[in-house]
Every structure is written in C-alpha cells, then in structure tokens.
Amino acid sequence: MSNPLLVFWAQLFSRREAVGRVPSQAHIESAAQASSAIFVVMRRMRAPLITLIVIFFVSVVGLTLIPGVAPDGQPARLNLFESFYFMSYTATTIGFGELPWPFSNAQRLWVTFSIYLSVVGWAYAIGSLLTLLQDRSFRQALALRRFTGKVARLREPFLLLAGYGRAGELLAKSFDALGQQLVVIDESSERVDALDLASYHSDIPGLRANAANPHHLTAAGLDHPFCSGVLALTNNDETNLAVTMTAALLRPDLPVIARTVSAPIAERMRAFGTPAVVNPFDRFGDHLRLALNAPASYQLLTWLEAGPGGELPERGHPPTDGRWVMCGYGRFGREVTADLRAAGLDVTIIEAGATDLGERGEPEPGVIVGDASHPGVLARADLASAVGLVAGTDNDTTNLSMLATARKSNPQLFLVARQNQPTSAALFETMRVDALLVPTEVVAHEVYAQISTPMLWRFIREMPAQGDEWAADLIQRLRYNCGRELPALWKVKLDAEQAPALGGWLADGKVTLGDLLRSPEDRKRRLLVVPLLLVRGDEAVLTPDGETILKPDDQLLFAGHGSERRELESTLVVDSTGAYVLFDQQIPSSWIWRKLSRKNRTPSTLDDRSDASSSHV
Amino acid sequence: MNLEKVIFGFFVLLAATLNFGFFLGDIANPDLHNIYELFAALAVSLIATVLKFGDRTQIGAVHLATSLVADLQLVAASIVWVWANEISAQGMTAVHTASMVSLSGGALLANLVSVVLLVTETVTFHRG
Numbered sequence: 052m053s054n055p056l057l058v059f060w061a062q063l064f065s066r067r068e069a070v071g072r073v074p075s076q077a078h079i080e081s082a083a084q085a086s087s088a089i090f091v092v093m094r095r096m097r098a099p100l101i102t103l104i105v106i107f108f109v110s111v112v113g114l115t116l117i118p119g120v121a122p123d124g125q126p127a128r129l130n131l132f133e134s135f136y137f138m139s140y141t142a143t144t145i146g147f148g149e150l151p152w153p154f155s156n157a158q159r160l161w162v163t164f165s166i167y168l169s170v171v172g173w174a175y176a177i178g179s180l181l182t183l184l185q186d187r188s189f190r191q192a193l194a195l196r197r198f199t200g201k202v203a204r205l206r207e208p209f210l211l212l213a214g215y216g217r218a219g220e221l222l223a224k225s226f227d228a229l230g231q232q233l234v235v236i237d238e239s240s241e242r243v244d245a246l247d248l249a250s251y252h253s254d255i256p257g258l259r260a261n262a263a264n265p266h267h268l269t270a271a272g273l274d275h276p277f278c279s280g281v282l283a284l285t286n287n288d289e290t291n292l293a294v295t296m297t298a299a300l301l302r303p304d305l306p307v308i309a310r311t312v313s314a315p316i317a318e319r320m321r322a323f324g325t326p327a328v329v330n331p332f333d334r335f336g337d338h339l340r341l342a343l344n345a346p347a348s349y350q351l352l353t354w355l356e357a358g359p360g361g362e363l364p365e366r367g368h369p370p371t372d373g374r375w376v377m378c379g380y381g382r383f384g385r386e387v388t389a390d391l392r393a394a395g396l397d398v399t400i401i402e403a404g405a406t407d408l409g410e411r412g413e414p415e416p417g418v419i420v421g422d423a424s425h426p427g428v429l430a431r432a433d434l435a436s437a438v439g440l441v442a443g444t445d446n447d448t449t450n451l452s453m454l455a456t457a458r459k460s461n462p463q464l465f466l467v468a469r470q471n472q473p474t475s476a477a478l479f480e481t482m483r484v485d486a487l488l489v490p491t492e493v494v495a496h497e498v499y500a501q502i503s504t505p506m507l508w509r510f511i512r513e514m515p516a517q518g519d520e521w522a523a524d525l526i527q528r529l530r531y532n533c534g535r536e537l538p539a540l541w542k543v544k545l546d547a548e549q550a551p552a553l554g555g556w557l558a559d560g561k562v563t564l565g566d567l568l569r570s571p572e573d574r575k576r577r578l579l580v581v582p583l584l585l586v587r588g589d590e591a592v593l594t595p596d597g598e599t600i601l602k603p604d605d606q607l608l609f610a611g612h613g614s615e616r617r618e619l620e621s622t623l624v625v626d627s628t629g630a631y632v633l634f635d636q637q638i639p640s641s642w643i644w645r646k647l648s649r650k651n652r653t654p655s656t657l658d659d660r661s662d663a664s665s666s667h668v
Numbered sequence: 669m670n671l672e673k674v675i676f677g678f679f680v681l682l683a684a685t686l687n688f689g690f691f692l693g694d695i696a697n698p699d700l701h702n703i704y705e706l707f708a709a710l711a712v713s714l715i716a717t718v719l720k721f722g723d724r725t726q727i728g729a730v731h732l733a734t735s736l737v738a739d740l741q742l743v744a745a746s747i748v749w750v751w752a753n754e755i756s757a758q759g760m761t762a763v764h765t766a767s768m769v770s771l772s773g774g775a776l777l778a779n780l781v782s783v784v785l786l787v788t789e790t791v792t793f794h795r796g
Contacts, residue, residue, distance in 0.1 A: 094722030101718050108711035112704065131707055132750045 088192030092183050099176035106172040110165030111138050119155045142169035201256040202272040207232050213262035213294045214285030215242045217473050217491035225358040225499050227251045236262045236271050263293035283309040288316045299323035310494045329497045331490035332383040336390035343369050343394050347523035348515050356496035361537040369465050373438030378453050383443045399432050424449045429456055439465035447475040454482050506542050506608040510584045532579040538610050545605045552629035557603045565597025571618050571628045580611035679716040680786050684779035691776050695769045696762035710742040734782045741775035
C-alpha cells in the first residue's frame, strides 16, 4: 500500500468494511461446514461406484465374446447393445429371460458368473450408501443445511433464542401467541425434538448446536437483516456470556437479553455493550420486597408479566414486621436476605456449609450453622416467634421437608420457597406456599415484559413509585373493563400512519383521551379500554385520565379486548367515525357527498385533508 | 509417490487414449472404428468421473465438468451406434458412422482438456 491515497482510503473506510465483513465470513464458513458433508458422501461413494462400473463393463464385454447359437442353427454372438440390455435387467434382478434367443451353455456359464458378481457389486454400493445416510455427522450436516435454509428464507422480524429450557419454552409460547417469530438453538437434542413436537402457530426453526460457537449463531441468523434481538437463556452462565459477547461484537445494533445467576458474570456481560441482564434471584428478591411493602403493586406486576390470557393472581397478605428465617444462604439466600433487611426486617439465617459464610470475612449476626432440614436445627431458629420462612436451598427435597416441618411448628408462618426442578412443580403446588420462586418462570416473565412491548417495560419500571392504593385502583379498573384474564396490551402512536383521521384535530389540541375512548356505534358508551401509559417525548404519564389533551406523536399503551381495539382503530383511521366520536358531527363518508356538502359544514380542519385521506374511507 | 494420484492419472490418460484410438481413421468408414473401443472408452471415462467426485478445489470442479462432458458425448455416440445397428433399416451407413465418430471427437476434446488440467496441476505443484 505505497500509494498515499490508498492508505488514506483504507484508514477512512477500513472500519466500516470490517464490521460488514465479519458476519458474512462466519456465514460462509458455516455454509461450508454443511456442504462438506456432501463432499464426504461423494468421496466415500467412489469405491462402490467404480466397482459397479467395472463389474458391468466386464460382464457386458464378456457376454458378447461367448459364442451362442441362433434359432437357424448358425453360430451367433450377442452384440454390445443386446448384451448391455441383458445385463441391465439381470443385474438389477428384473430378469426378463434369455433374449433375443435361448443361450448356449457357454453363455449360461458366463451369465451365472456375472450374476453373482453384479449382486455383490450392488449390495456393496447400496450398503455403503445406507451406512453413509445413517452417519451421525452427515445427518447433523443435513440438519444444519435445512436449518440455515429455513432461517435465510425468513422475511419477518425474528428473535434468536439461545437455550430452549423451561424459560425458553414459556417465552416461545408467549411470543408465538403474539405472532412474534423465533429461531431456537439448544444443545440438547431432546429439547429440539420437544420444539418440533410443540404445537406452535408458526414454524420455529430449531438447531441442535452449542450456542457458544459463533458459527452456529450466524447459521441461526445473527447476521440476518430481520434478526431483531438475541435472548441468551441457556442454563450455563458461560454459554450465555459467550452468546452476549458474540452478539455484541458481530451485531452491536441488536438488543441482547441474557440470563445469569452470578453477579460476576453479569458484570462481564455488561462489559460488552448494554445487554439487559436478568438475574432471577435478584429479581425475585425485588419482587418479594415489593410484595411486602405494596401487595397490590406486586399483584399488578405479576399479572402484567404473566402474558396475554394470564389469570389475576391472588393478593397476598405478607407480614409487614417481625422476624424472618432464611434457610440456605447461597446466591439466592443472599439476594433475598439483603432485600428483606432493606425492607427493615429481622432475618435469622440457617446455613449448612460454613464455607459460604466465610466468604464475607466475618460471621454474620444471627447465623445458625447446621442442616436446615434437620428438625433440631429448625427448632433453634425459634419458629414460634417468627413471621416468615424462606426455603431457599438448591435441593427441592430439602426445601419441601423444611416447609412441612415449619408449618407444623407454626401454622401462621408466611412461607416462601424456591423450586429448582420443573418436575417438583406439583409437590410445591400442593404445599400451598405463599410465594414460590421458579427461576425459569421469573426469567421468562421478565424477558417477555422487556421484549413484547417496550412501553410495558417502562410501565413496569415506573409502576412501584405510584403507590399501593393506585395499583389496587388500577386492578379494579382492569377487572371491571376486561375481566379476570389479562387482556391484550397494545400500543398506538398518534401519527399520520396509525391515526390519519386525527391529524389536524390533534395539532389544534382539540382531542381529549376521554373523547377518543368513546364507542363509534354510540358515543355515549365508553370503550372498555384502560389507558395504561402515555409517552410524549421523554415524559411518561401512567394511567392518564380522560381530561388529558392528546398531541401529535403521542404514544399510548392500552389494555382491552380485540373487539374494543378494532373500534378504537376505526375512530383513528376513518374520518367520519372520528368526527362523530370526538365531536358528535355527521360527515358524509363519500367524496361526492363531501364536495356537495362542503358549504354547510361546520368549521373544522377536514377541508385541507379530505383529498388525502379519502382513500381510507 | 501418492497411489491415489497414480490411479487418477492412469484413468484420465486411459480415457483420452482410448477415445483417441476410436476417433482415429476415416470418419465415414465403419470398418475403421471398433465399437469395443468406444465401449471401453465410455467405461473408463465413467470411472474417471467417479474418481473426480468429492474434490472441493476449483481445479477439481473443472476436472469433474470436463469428465461429465466426455461422458455425455460418449453416451450420445453409443446411442447413435445402437440406433443405426438395431433400429434403423439401413444399418451402419456412412452418415451414421460419421455422426458417431464426430460425437466421440467432441468427447476427445473434453478428455484432452482433462489431460491438460492434469499436466498443469502437476507442473504447478510445489512441495512445501
């Protein structure tokens, strides 16, 4: 690069090129991996195919050389074509007989020989082919090829989901219900089979591969223009870190959500870009604190995070003061203890291994060292005077036995439990604990709230500040308008695309939220829709009231059933409906009537826009 | 010495020489073109094709393409022979012979390209 202009050019553009080139190179390599299997098949089929050709050649030529006798008694040989025809139907076991005339004994001797030869040849060739088809690496390569093809053909935004465990499955169900396309990578073939068996509306491509490998992520569409986000939800923190890293380096523009239960790993993830890290233990601690301080807020939060169709959960009545007993002081125990103490509660800790406690240097006050599942150890914690117990070890059997013992000694205890295995779900359900942590569910709900609509996530983050009474009131309104099952949440942006009918009125400040939410059939009836959030610029208003005056480009998050949503949409889109709903005016909906009645129309801004918007009518 | 290379070179060369032997002689005279030679050329050409399977290099791809062309031409020549001998009433006329031999001449060209490729590959081979 001696030319200074070239050097300048390279410095100017090399950065951009590098970003664009890395994904495509990775993609080529993953495609090459897939096609190499085809070459292996062709290479291994060489020997059987050549054997077949040689056998055929020898037997055909041999048959033309052996003397035979024609029907008229003259000596006659088969020519090459007749011989080829005969060998073709004999070698493939079709057997039409001796054509064109009966063979001499010499010919029969040669035919016997070549029949055995060709049968061996065919058996060898077909056997090799079948062995190759059963070959594990070959099948994997074929699966990878099919998968990459499916992903490459996707023409709608999709999320890349690494890890199809319990959390992944719950999320896939929620997103599928929303019509959001997914692509799944999981290391276990059982999980990928489970994906195939599950009945989703859309066809979700699944790949059995290690997500920590960037080639596999690229094959799953990391560099696909329609990839809209990456979710790292495997059980392995290292893998999640690798996925976060790969996504941040190859596609810095994509949002990444990663799951981890370890704080150091979370720190390392945050070193790459700005991934949203979900720590189920941490989140459960926050939820527990919220549940203690504001039961109604907690109830609203769990309801909204449950996804469409979720039942309204029961409102708990946790004790607001008193002493808690914490069994198991691992990563989970520490997070929850910190949250309980932050809520101003006394905590007694029971921990079996002294090693975990020693990490912090000094033994904590109120720590009992011993196996918590042992009744004697629990008795030392003086359960009779406690108000709550957290069974937070990583062993479900221990947790269950602790819960049973604790309930026997003090039936009034508020019981919190951690469920580790999905198979224990039925047991924990029959125990009827007051708060249950299922880490996979916490992760699924959290990710759902963050990804499904960004406005819901904003609502959830700002909600606790509004207080418990506000939350109780909102739950009442939601129940009155939408029933006990969580309705669909949807957002509307009041711009030219989604609300063409309102354009001019919005700019004039004539539209209030209360008027907008009237029924197009009878404007005296209110739509059964609850406005949850109004976002204007950077400012957000939770549950805006009916007096709120709407402005252009406002974003609104609504909760309500699909039928109500369609009515609201007709108000937003159709001019005449909008005029009736907002101002009780009757406007002719056809262009001709509008022109005719132009003179006696009440003043409004419709004049300027009637031509532009007539296509919506 | 690489045994695979010996076998490969042997078959590529043999396909070309057999093809050349068949092509040699007056194009319209059936007596100068032995049908067994054509059949042998076809069989060897097929074997050479299979030997070229599974080579991922650029030159391997061209090798395979030339072989497939040769196969196609030789199969066409054989079909012309079968047609003339078994189906048409006139038998091996000068016209049939000429078209059969010229088809095999096309195959010869493809086989020569194959040989050129083989030689090029050998000449440009650097150890280490």
